[in-house]
Amino acid sequence: MEYDDFLDESYEPTEDNLVCAFRLVPGAGLSAADAAARVASESSNGTWAALSPDSDVRRYSATAFDISGVGEHEFDVRVAYPLELFEEGSLPQILSCIAGNILGMKAVETIRLLDCAWPEALAQSFPGPQFGSGVRSELLDAADRPPLATVPKPKVGLSTAEHAQVGYEAWVGGVDLLKDDENLTDQSFNPFEQRVAESLEARDRAEDETGERKEYLINITAETDEMVRRAEFVADRGGSFVMVDIVTAGWSALQTVRRRTEDLGVAIHAHRAMHAAFDRLPQHGVSMRCLAQFARLAGVDHIHTGTAGLGKLENEDTAGINAWLRSDLYGLNDVLPVASGGLHPGIVDQLLDALGPDIMVQAGGGIHGHPDGTEAGARALRASVEAYRDGEALQSRAKSVPELETALEAWGTEGPR
Ligand code: CAP
Ligand code: MG
Helix, strand or coil: CCHHHHECCCCCCCCCCEEEEEEEEECCCCCHHHHHHHHHHHCCCCCCCCCCCCCCCHHHCCEEEEEEECCCCCEEEEEEECHHHCCCCCHHHHHHHHCCHHHHCCCEEEEEEEEEECCHHHHCCCCCCCCHHHHHHHCCCCCCCCCEEECCCCCCCCCHHHHHHHHHHHHHHCCCEEECCCCCCCECCECHHHHHHHHHHHHHHHHHHHCCCCEEEEECCCCHHHHHHHHHHHHHCCCCEEEEEHHHHCHHHHHHHHHHHHHHCCEEEEECCCCHHHHCCCCCEECHHHHHHHHHHHCCCEEECCCCCCCCCCCCCHHHHHHHHHCCCCCCCCCEEEEECCCCHHHHHHHHHHHCCCCEEECCHHHHCCCCCHHHHHHHHHHHHHHHHCCCCHHHHHCCCHHHHHHHHHHCCCCCC
């Protein structure tokens, strides 16, 4: 077994191969074929020294194929992995293969995992989302428009009472979902259990007043057993959603939470804080497209995928990732994409033009920074998505919705820098 045994440029993948697309720059003195062979070897069952194992372990070996130049030094390479290499249903084991040591090899100057084509058997070994975009009608009253979410701002530091009050005002103003920020968990100024109890009480009042179902994306991110305990606490108190910082908590922890939320009938909102450590540099790492694929297999119902470049954060191919999250994957549920980060009513029409209405729209500063406060900010955002649904221009709807007019005066129709 040598590196070249892992290369067959005319290889035809079989239907049960996991096929990964990589973009790489070969290391010094190596050709693209040399580098590709090393990627396939080191990510399956080879190593730097020639091996002569007695048993037939070649059946677990990956094959690099389809090498093509995409620039002066960059090459696209596909690698086909046999199903038997993997532990079905285990994301960490699969990632330790396809996104493991190879990202640190000298044989490549840079390497990025761009995309994966999942075989049925492997995809079906995962639960997928429990609800997906079905949350819009099964758990909310937002089937005919984007569901709206808001994170109280400032991100952390509000007391529990202040947090619940902001939630109440946003819900009454027309938002469907209150959402914890990614770094709000169980701090002394706003303890988890108290926050859940008081916010869900405020939720119930807002539901009575509006006649609409209101929900709360409660951040349960913590040590794994504690996350499971917190999910049970939320379900016991009548909550239907939990939020997990999936990248910082990790794929194993997410799989554990997903197993428990199935019994609890609770949906999972995936925040992707730290994703940029993997996907920000275009020539290296793991693409957000792949992170979103792992999250769908693991079973999240919503995931942040960006604002198509309109908001305050850098994004990678939001529309393409969203299309994959809605695509058929052997019957697994879809995932509802979440647009968030620097959004306000003045750019909602551009956002929905770019991404379509089958997304969740989250605005924190774009609601709580409204000159007239949270409830007015919520009314303005709600009016902006309803105007789009009804085919009416923002400026025209603003004539009948003063809160929207104020928002347009305050923020205009461009995204923040
Ligand atoms: C947005 C947000 C979200 C980001 C996450 C924030 O607040 O709460 O965490 O959108 O990024 O903390 O910045 P604003 P992404 O609405 O006030 O901007 O959605 O790209 O994963
Ligand atoms: Mg946040």
